Amino acid sequence: MREITYAEAIREALRQEMQRDPHVFLMGEDIGVYGGAFGVTLGLLEEFGPERVRDTPISEGVIAGAAAGAALTGMRPVAEIMFMDFTTLAMEQLVNQAAKTRYMFGGKAKVPMVLRTPAGSGTGAAAQHSQSLEAWFVHVPGLKVVMPSTPYDAKGLLISAIRDDNPVIFVEQKLLYRTKGPVPEEPYTVPLSVAEVKRAGRDVTIIATGVMVVRSLAAAAKLAQEGIEVEVVDPRTLKPYDAETITKSVIKTGRVLIVHEAYKTCGFGAEIAAMISEGPAFMYLNAPIRRLAGLDIPIPYNRTLEYHAVPQEENIITAVRELMAYK
Amino acid sequence: MDGAGQLTKEKLIDMLRKMHTIRAFEEKADQLFALGKVHGTMHLSIGMEATAVGAIAALRPDDYITSTHRGHGHCIAKGGDVKLMMAEFLGKETGYCRGRGGSMHIADVESGNLGATGVVGGGIPTAVGAALSVQLRKTGQVVLCFFGDGAANMGIFHESLNLAAIWKLPVVFVCENNQYAMSMPVARAFPIENIADRAAAYAMPGKVVDGNDVLAVYAAVAEAVDRARAGEGPSLIECKTYRWKGHSKSDQERYRTREEVAAWKKKDPIARFEAYLLQEGLLTEEQRQAIAKEAQERIEEAVAFAESSPEPRVEEISEGVYA
Ligand SMILES: Cc1ncc(C[n+]2csc(CCOP(=O)(O)OP(=O)(O)O)c2C)c(N)n1
Numbered sequence A: 001m002r003e004i005t006y007a008e009a010i011r012e013a014l015r016q017e018m019q020r021d022p023h024v025f026l027m028g029e030d031i032g033v034y035g036g037a038f039g040v041t042l043g044l045l046e047e048f049g050p051e052r053v054r055d056t057p058i059s060e061g062v063i064a065g066a067a068a069g070a071a072l073t074g075m076r077p078v079a080e081i082m083f084m085d086f087t088t089l090a091m092e093q094l095v096n097q098a099a100k101t102r103y104m105f106g107g108k109a110k111v112p113m114v115l116r117t118p119a120g121s122g123t124g125a126a127a128q129h130s131q132s133l134e135a136w137f138v139h140v141p142g143l144k145v146v147m148p149s150t151p152y153d154a155k156g157l158l159i160s161a162i163r164d165d166n167p168v169i170f171v172e173q174k175l176l177y178r179t180k181g182p183v184p185e186e187p188y189t190v191p192l193s194v195a196e197v198k199r200a201g202r203d204v205t206i207i208a209t210g211v212m213v214v215r216s217l218a219a220a221a222k223l224a225q226e227g228i229e230v231e232v233v234d235p236r237t238l239k240p241y242d243a244e245t246i247t248k249s250v251i252k253t254g255r256v257l258i259v260h261e262a263y264k265t266c267g268f269g270a271e272i273a274a275m276i277s278e279g280p281a282f283m284y285l286n287a288p289i290r291r292l293a294g295l296d297i298p299i300p301y302n303r304t305l306e307y308h309a310v311p312q313e314e315n316i317i318t319a320v321r322e323l324m325a326y327k
Numbered sequence B: 001m002d003g004a005g006q007l008t009k010e011k012l013i014d015m016l017r018k019m020h021t022i023r024a025f026e027e028k029a030d031q032l033f034a035l036g037k038v039h040g041t042m043h044l045s046i047g048m049e050a051t052a053v054g055a056i057a058a059l060r061p062d063d064y065i066t067s068t069h070r071g072h073g074h075c076i077a078k079g080g081d082v083k084l085m086m087a088e089f090l091g092k093e094t095g096y097c098r099g100r101g102g103s104m105h106i107a108d109v110e111s112g113n114l115g116a117t118g119v120v121g122g123g124i125p126t127a128v129g130a131a132l133s134v135q136l137r138k139t140g141q142v143v144l145c146f147f148g149d150g151a152a153n154m155g156i157f158h159e160s161l162n163l164a165a166i167w168k169l170p171v172v173f174v175c176e177n178n179q180y181a182m183s184m185p186v187a188r189a190f191p192i193e194n195i196a197d198r199a200a201a202y203a204m205p206g207k208v209v210d211g212n213d214v215l216a217v218y219a220a221v222a223e224a225v226d227r228a229r230a231g232e233g234p235s236l237i238e239c240k241t242y243r244w245k246g247h248s249k250s251d252q253e254r255y256r257t258r259e260e261v262a263a264w265k266k267k268d269p270i271a272r273f274e275a276y277l278l279q280e281g282l283l284t285e286e287q288r289q290a291i292a293k294e295a296q297e298r299i300e301e302a303v304a305f306a307e308s309s310p311e312p313r314v315e316e317i318s319e320g321v322y323a
């Protein structure tokens, strides 16, 4: 199969959905000639024109809020917030307006919008351009949260997100934009709320999100050489998430490592650990549930500090070995 | 150029020196980037030196400023130490922010620079709050708030100007209109000709100045500072200028033409100020060359200091989150 990058896969999903459905349109800062800060929307302005690829002023609140308003009245907007850090400025519109509309109005309205935003550290962009704030959105009923780790998933999940009738926060990974993988040329969907076992194994279950899936798979390949077989589960959708696939895996392995880049305290991993503890897999655990996450600090600028602020492959390897010490 | 009337020759020369220092710092920053010595991003204000220097020249040393992502010039104009700036740029422990902040977050709280924020418009309410503090503490200080044209379309811009106006806070809003917010030209982002016109909505003076004329910037800001210090409230000043370089390191500049950039380069604020000073007999050609050379030497020293400085220690990574 043809290989394309994560960024190209997202662009292809946008293009194909815009071709299929005239209600789909894009808006955000510098998404036109500039192609977005990471070049994801390059060429779409030329193809679809300025009415459907709309550059906005720097106004995150109205980008999110107007997307919700347009969605409420029959359009399918895909809004872009240039860095996840700036979703903080769109929070009111997403959390109080977009997320609540359907339930609050007795199920008589719907808000089929997508908000795309790149997250993560590793680019030297420091404290205000490096955050992973997905857990904030996971906390809000009415929002869906998607976080792909491969080009294949990025395309299929984005198409599903656009076709979904709810507000979806689509969290992209800066560090994955240039990674390549096989992606079918024709449109296809990857269902929301379905996890995927990215590697099968019997000894330890790693539940990882986003760029940490890639690091976990790299760690798993090395650990296999020591005879440790790691199973890597990627939830792909963080809200509503697929508890069943995770539970099944934990029952099989009895050891759990949860890895994400976001802060540890009240991160997505806390939810997963709690879900496992409350559920049928708890009785099968051979070791305490372990979380590897970003340190509870703003992302530092210095390259070495930045590296140590979030989990790396070697930290994952060490944590798995420690879990294996429990018999 | 006029407005130099109230300024001593020493002050004028100091202003020129600062403009050269900013230019030299940023040209060096650009070069270090190209050499791959910097990890991350940066925003250069080359071509905009007159706004930072002209505006800050109207302040007392104890006055405050808030800065932006394009803040090297503000820091230098406020009296910042280029060694500590360069060390921060290279992520060193000796930098202004111990290598934690980087180019986009330089703060020099001791000199009254309340810091650069990477969030567009994020510093505007900070300036309003500092001005409120000044009013409550009755210190007679003034706060100068820098922001770009793009920031004037953030909701917080409007909230901030309104609050400052109703409470008559001693803050001067200085909009550095460099014609673009990333790729977005002001003509597409605003339905009005002048951002300064928005002052009318908040019943404060709004003034447009040639942002490449350091003395015009000085004169307009000085008037607004006097007003603020006298307790008469805020003002909005729009400095029309231009950034010569791309928005940040990764800009392909597909949204503007080379001709446009070249035309603005002819309006170089440094060359223009020098021509004025030479013509008025306030500067000799020899002095001019010496000032430019000295600025470059200071930057070379700063690089040497930064490069020989230690890296932050990983063991201290979690330090400093809380007071
Ligand atoms: C709230 C927010 N939205 C988007 C960005 C990304 N961004 C950084 S600078 C910039 C353009 C800012 O334009 P302007 O205020 O005119 O300042 P300039 O860069 O021209 O100096 C953008 C969109 C940001 N940093 N903060």
Ligand SMILES: [Mg+2]
Pocket (backbone or CB within 6 Å): B148, B149, B150, B176, B177, B178, B179, B180, B181, B182
């Ligand atoms: Mg601008």
